[in-house]
Amino acid sequence: MRSSDTTETKQLVDFSTVFWHGADLSKLKMHLIDNIDLISAVPERSAETISRLLSRRIEVREDEVLVTSGSTGAIHLIAKRTAGANSLVISPTHQEFKVALARNGHQVTEIDSCVDITKLPLEGIQYCWLCTPNISDGRLWSRTSLLTLFKENPNVTFIVDISMAAFVIEETLKPSDIKNHKNLILVSSFSKAYNVPGMRVGYVVARKNIIAELRESSTPCNISAFAVEAIRFILIHPAQFTLPARKWHRSATELKARLSAIDGLEILPSSTAFFVVRLLDMDAVKLNEYLMNDCGMKVAVCTDGLELKPNEFRVNALDNESNRALADAIATWMSNR
Amino acid sequence: MRSSDTTETKQLVDFSTVFWHGADLSKLKMHLIDNIDLISAVPERSAETISRLLSRRIEVREDEVLVTSGSTGAIHLIAKRTAGANSLVISPTHQEFKVALARNGHQVTEIDSCVDITKLPLEGIQYCWLCTPNISDGRLWSRTSLLTLFKENPNVTFIVDISMAAFVIEETLKPSDIKNHKNLILVSSFSKAYNVPGMRVGYVVARKNIIAELRESSTPCNISAFAVEAIRFILIHPAQFTLPARKWHRSATELKARLSAIDGLEILPSSTAFFVVRLLDMDAVKLNEYLMNDCGMKVAVCTDGLELKPNEFRVNALDNESNRALADAIATWMSNR
Numbered sequence: 001m002r003s004s005d006t007t008e009t010k011q012l013v014d015f016s017t018v019f020w021h022g023a024d025l026s027k028l029k030m031h032l033i034d035n036i037d038l039i040s041a042v043p044e045r046s047a048e049t050i051s052r053l054l055s056r057r058i059e060v061r062e063d064e065v066l067v068t069s070g071s072t073g074a075i076h077l078i079a080k081r082t083a084g085a086n087s088l089v090i091s092p093t094h095q096e097f098k099v100a101l102a103r104n105g106h107q108v109t110e111i112d113s114c115v116d117i118t119k120l121p122l123e124g125i126q127y128c129w130l131c132t133p134n135i136s137d138g139r140l141w142s143r144t145s146l147l148t149l150f151k152e153n154p155n156v157t158f159i160v161d162i163s164m165a166a167f168v169i170e171e172t173l174k175p176s177d178i179k180n181h182k183n184l185i186l187v188s189s190f191s192k193a194y195n196v197p198g199m200r201v202g203y204v205v206a207r208k209n210i211i212a213e214l215r216e217s218s219t220p221c222n223i224s225a226f227a228v229e230a231i232r233f234i235l236i237h238p239a240q241f242t243l244p245a246r247k248w249h250r251s252a253t254e255l256k257a258r259l260s261a262i263d264g265l266e267i268l269p270s271s272t273a274f275f276v277v278r279l280l281d282m283d284a285v286k287l288n289e290y291l292m293n294d295c296g297m298k299v300a301v302c303t304d305g306l307e308l309k310p311n312e313f314r315v316n317a318l319d320n321e322s323n324r325a326l327a328d329a330i331a332t333w334m335s336n337r
Numbered sequence: 338m339r340s341s342d343t344t345e346t347k348q349l350v351d352f353s354t355v356f357w358h359g360a361d362l363s364k365l366k367m368h369l370i371d372n373i374d375l376i377s378a379v380p381e382r383s384a385e386t387i388s389r390l391l392s393r394r395i396e397v398r399e400d401e402v403l404v405t406s407g408s409t410g411a412i413h414l415i416a417k418r419t420a421g422a423n424s425l426v427i428s429p430t431h432q433e434f435k436v437a438l439a440r441n442g443h444q445v446t447e448i449d450s451c452v453d454i455t456k457l458p459l460e461g462i463q464y465c466w467l468c469t470p471n472i473s474d475g476r477l478w479s480r481t482s483l484l485t486l487f488k489e490n491p492n493v494t495f496i497v498d499i500s501m502a503a504f505v506i507e508e509t510l511k512p513s514d515i516k517n518h519k520n521l522i523l524v525s526s527f528s529k530a531y532n533v534p535g536m537r538v539g540y541v542v543a544r545k546n547i548i549a550e551l552r553e554s555s556t557p558c559n560i561s562a563f564a565v566e567a568i569r570f571i572l573i574h575p576a577q578f579t580l581p582a583r584k585w586h587r588s589a590t591e592l593k594a595r596l597s598a599i600d601g602l603e604i605l606p607s608s609t610a611f612f613v614v615r616l617l618d619m620d621a622v623k624l625n626e627y628l629m630n631d632c633g634m635k636v637a638v639c640t641d642g643l644e645l646k647p648n649e650f651r652v653n654a655l656d657n658e659s660n661r662a663l664a665d666a667i668a669t670w671m672s673n674r
Contacts, residue, residue, distance in 0.1 A: 019377075029373045036366045039535040039567060040356075069406065069559040076556050096557075103553060198376040198562045216440060219413050220433075222406040222559065225535045230376060 012292060013322050015315045016300035018135055018164060018274055020243050022319075023195035027240060031233050032226065041225035046215065047201075049228050053235040054203065058175035063208045066215055069222050071163050071189035071202035072096050078159055078185060078204065079104045081217050085126040092136035092307030094161055097129045117141045118148050122156050131161040133168050136307050137314065138270030143171050150181040163189040163202070166243045167272040175205040182207050193243055194234055199227040248273040252317035258327035264334055274316035276308065279334075284313040287333055295329040297322075349629060350659050352652045353637035355472055355501060355611055357580050359656075360532035364577060368570050369563065378562035383552065384538075386565050390572040391540065395512035400545045403552055406559050408500050408526035408539035409433050415496055415522060415541065416441045418554050422463040429473035429644030431498055434466045454478045455485050459493050468498040470505050473644050474651065475607030480508050487518040500526040500539070503580045504609040512542040519544050530580055531571055536564040585610040589654035595664035601671055611653035613645065616671075621650040624670055632666040634659075 014021075047067035055062040068074040079100035087106040089097050101108050111121065122128065133140040150158055158181075165172045165188070178184050189202035201223060204214060234241050252273035259267060259277060268276040279287065284301045291297040300306055300314040308314060317323055351358075384404035392399040405411040416437035424443040426434050438445050448458065459465065470477040487495055495518075502509045502525070515521050526539035538560060541551060571578050589610035596604060596614060605613040616624065621638045628634040637643055637651040645651060654660055 017379075025377065029376070032376065033370050033373055036370055039366070039369065040362065040532050041535045042354075043535065043537065069556050072558050073556045080554075099557070195377050198378045198380065200380065200559060200561045217417075219406050219410045219556075220436070221409050222537060224537045224561070224564065226563070227561065 012296055012298045013318065013325070014298050015318060015322075015326060016298045016304060017316055018167075018272075019192050019195045019197065019316075020167070020248070021195060021316070022244070022248065023193075023241065025195065027237070028196075028230060028233055032230055035226070035229050038224075038226045038229055043221045043223060043225045044228060045220050046218070047223040047228055050201065050203075050223070050231050050235070053232060057235060057238070058205065060175050060178065060205055061208070064178060064205055064211055066204045066211050066218060067223055068202045068204060068218065070191060070197070070200045071161060071187050073200070073222075074187040074189075074202045074204045075159075075161070076100045076103070077214055077217055078187070079106065081214055082106070082127055082157075086124055087127045087129060088120065088122065088125045089129045090120075092134070093129070094131040094135050095305055095307060097131070097161075101129070117145045118152065120149065120153075122153050125156055127157050127159060128153075129159045131163075132172065133164045133270075133272045135161070135164065137268055137276045138167075138272035138274050140168055140170060140172060140271035143173055146173060147177065147181070150184055154183055157183045157185060159185045159187065161187045163187065163192050164272060166193045167245060167248075167274075169245055169249060170271060178206055185210060190231055190234065194241055196230060196234075199230050201227050201231050245273075248317065251320055251323060254320060255315070255317045255323040255327060258324065259330065262327070262331045262334055264337075265330075268312075274314055276312050276314050278309070279311045279313075282311060282334070282337055284308070284311050287330065288313060290333050291326075291329055295325070297326055297329060299326075349633055349635045350655065350662070351635050352655060352659075352663060353635045353641060354653055355504075355609075356529050356532045356534065356653075357504070357585070358532060358653070359581070359585065360530075360578065362532065364574070365533075365567060365570055369567055372563070372566050375561075375563045375566055380558045380560060380562045381565060382557050383555070384560040384565055387538065387540075387560070387568050387572070390569060394572060394575070395542065397512050397515065397542055398545070401515060401542055401548055403541045403548050403555060404560055405539045405541060405555065407528060407534070407537045408498060408524050410537070410559075411524040411526075411539045411541045412496075412498070413437045413440070414551055414554055415524070416443065418551055419443070419464055419494075423461055424464045424466060425457065425459065425462045426466045427457075429471070430466070431468040431472050432642055432644060434468070434498075438466070454482045455489065457486065457490075459490050462493055464494050464496060465490075466496045468500075469509065470501045470607075470609045472498070472501065474605055474613045475504075475609035475611050477505055477507060477509060477608035480510055483510060484514065484518070487521055491520055494520045494522060496522045496524065498524040500524065500529050501609060503530045504582060504585075504611075506582055506586060507608060515543055522547060527568055527571065531578055533567060533571075536567050538564050538568050582610075585654065588657055588660060591657060592652070592654045592660040592664060595661065596667065599664070599668045599671055601674075602667075605649075611651055613649050613651050615646070616648045616650075619648060619671070619674055621645070621648055624667065625650060627670050628663075628666055632662070634663055634666060636663075 050067045083104040088109045185206040191197035264280045266278045288301045302308040387404045388402045420441040425446045522543040528534035603615045625638045639645040
């Protein structure tokens with residue numbers, strides 16, 4: 001925690017995450033400081049306070065929500081409950097899908113990319129795992145095509161991670177979509193949109209019978225009273241935590257324009273303010289080493305446990321000044337190769 | 338969280354817990370306030386910082402420790418990994434044992450009480466679940482008899498919750514006992530001895546192969562960076578957190594003496610500063626209602642989800658002034674029946 005290398009990592013300007021870095025957490029932090037005595041409070045058995053407030057916000061019933069230890073906890077819980085099933089994943093995708101499916105003995109079919117989501121090879125598949133917008137590259141499947149997919153394949157259950165739904169401008173899946181699609185299990189999280197990954201609060205939204213089953217496997221009392229209070233504060237002060245997606249996208253557009261001006265790289269399509277850049281003939285891991293060692297910056301590369309190719313990196317747009325510095329640093333490195 | 342009834346409960350002088358109420362957490366709280374930014378920190382995958390520091394402290398190897406979401410998380414994890422087995426529990430015991438065993442389809446044999454722990458009916462039993470000192474009543478099995486039990490029954494695995502080991506004066510089981518007993522799985526927690534149940538940090542200590550198996554079922558990243566920092570602080574400042582067991586016991590002895598002077602009740606044997614009191618002809622739930630409504634105090638009764646009889650209550654000795662007030666209140670209530 002306090003080792004020197006960790007401290008150095010913290011000081012880097014970090015383009016490698018998928019968190020909404022601009023969240024203003026000052027009032028939340030003040031509130032938590034006022035409530036520091038909660039470290040001695042016995043937790044609720046199933047984070048009922050969060051389920052109650054959240055279900056109202058996302059317009060589902062309280063028994064259609066299960067609070068979990070981050071979206072990671074949600075994914076592992078579902079994979080465990082469906083252990084040994086035939087599952088389909090579309091790569092690149094959420095690394096945690098693959099970890100959880102492997103751990104729980106799923107028979108995994110992996111398809112490498114997919115233009116038409118409504119024509120997936122679902123013969124014999126029981127569960128299909130998607131992340132939209134996709135954590136790997138920011139790609140989004142359209143709401144209409146996804147709803148068609150769910151409707152046309154009633155015998156397949158779709159587990160869809162929508163943790164980053166607030167990151168896109170387009171209309172995407174909503175928690176209340178479970179009402180019309182009983183084969184839909186949605187996974188989400190407070191970590192990314194509110195920049196509180198340290199609180200470990202995610203959730204599953206699905207029909208009542210599915211939630212009841214998952215609850216049976218969920219560890220009681222695993223959300224601390226402190227984390228419950230943090231999320232309660234976020235939920236009762238929504239205006240403080242609105243994510244300005246358009247502003248964030250404008251800064252991404254500017255960053256993309258600067259990067260496009262550099263020879264020897266290609267920007268892959270994305271619906272989020274983070275996106276993948278492919279180097280045409282060079283090693284992204286080496287570029288990242290240069291950025292970390294010489295420029296005090298960091299992007300995400302394959303060695304960070306992401307499904308990227310060695311010549312690809314993922315970058316999350318920060319403020320314009322940082323973005324400019326990044327584009328300049330990349331241009332310098334590229335011109336010296 | 339903020340509903341009026343919760344607020345009222347908080348203001349009660351609470352004799353119903355099994356936490357070491359006297360823990361001085363002021364420096365820990367200051368430290369956490371200084372580190373409030375950790376709410377935005379990505380957690381370690383398996384709380385490695387805690388495993389490393391803790392394993393040194395308790396003199397086992399790092400791969401013999403698994404950090405869990407409280408002792409509750411540890412118990413559910415073990416029950417899940419051994420689902421469907423033949424298990425023995427000795428009642429009264431940790432309620433969470435029964436919840437976890439029922440959830441995971443164990444065939445549970447329950448024996449009502451046990452004078453000689455070395456003569457348990459273990460024929461056909463695969464797992465035996467114990468809590469010592471016992472959370473229900475503070476009873477302790479002697480270290481010698483337990484070690485004999487483990488040795489004489491090599492085909493039974495013993496899961497022993499020692500979360501309250503620091504509460505007793507007598508010698509009890511130690512984490513390093515796993516070295517000589519490969520059929521021993523110890524469960525413990527920081528919540529009770531350090532009064533930080535809000536942090537949700539417990540752990541399992543067992544031989545390497547058992548820990549590796551449990552780790553496979555454990556949710557990654559489920560201990561927040563904030564909780565890791567709290568426990569790190571506790572582990573590197575042990576002197577600040579020493580539990581003064583003898584002092585606590587003296588205050589329990591005084592409380593027991595005062596209660597003994599009251600007609601119509603019996604104090605059950607206990608090795609901890611909390612103990613069970615049996616009312617000879619009266620309802621402990623009614624007594625507790627009187628204490629809560631008229632005296633601003635609370636003891637633990639059967640309706641709190643504990644394995645107590647309707648005429649029994651559990652009381653945790655607090656400071657002498659509070660203890661005196663409790664004894665006086667009970668005497669008043671008893672004399673008015």
